[in-house]
Amino acid sequence: MEKSGIEPRLIIVCGLPGSGKTTLAKVIESRLRAVRFSPDDWMDALSLNIYDEESRGKIEALQWKFGQELLGFGLTVIIEWGTWGRSERDTLRLRARALGAAVELHYLSAPVDVLLDRIQRRGMEQPPIERDTVSRWFEMFQAPTPEEMALFDAPLVADPASGSN
Secondary structure (H helix, E strand, O other): OOOOOOOEEEEEOOOOOOOOOHHHHHHHHHHHHHHHEHHHHHHHOOOOOOOOOOHHHHHHHHHHHHHHHHHHHHOEEEEEEEEEOOOHHHHHHHHHOOOOOOEEEEEOOOOOHHHHHHHHHHHHOOOOHHHHHHHHHHHHHOOOHHHHHHHOOOOOOOOOHEOOO
């Protein structure tokens, strides 16, 4: 397969469950004709529990393998894993840069009560997620600092919701 002639780009969509990652990633996917990787989609298609961390890890590893191949072809790849930790975001950024790709980071956040409301309304989790669980996630999450954000390229789509580039 020949390279597409465009600059390869990795777009990382980062945030907790209910923060709007999937909504944003789908808008970017459509606008940029990108390939979106979401472990939740694959786990749902395979009838796996989305909180099965072992299966999630295997799926993310497989998605990243394919994602790197696509970056090598000059394509735009969206990683919609949550990427809760700085080290995970660093690993993705550095590997993508080694492949010659630009790398964007989109960080989405919301208060615990908003996250819980969104999670409960979508109703994908059985048993339902409790507030204490979301509060623990909130405490565990390593939000990107301004210094970390400065390590990434400017987004091609500045505000996907506005409809302008």
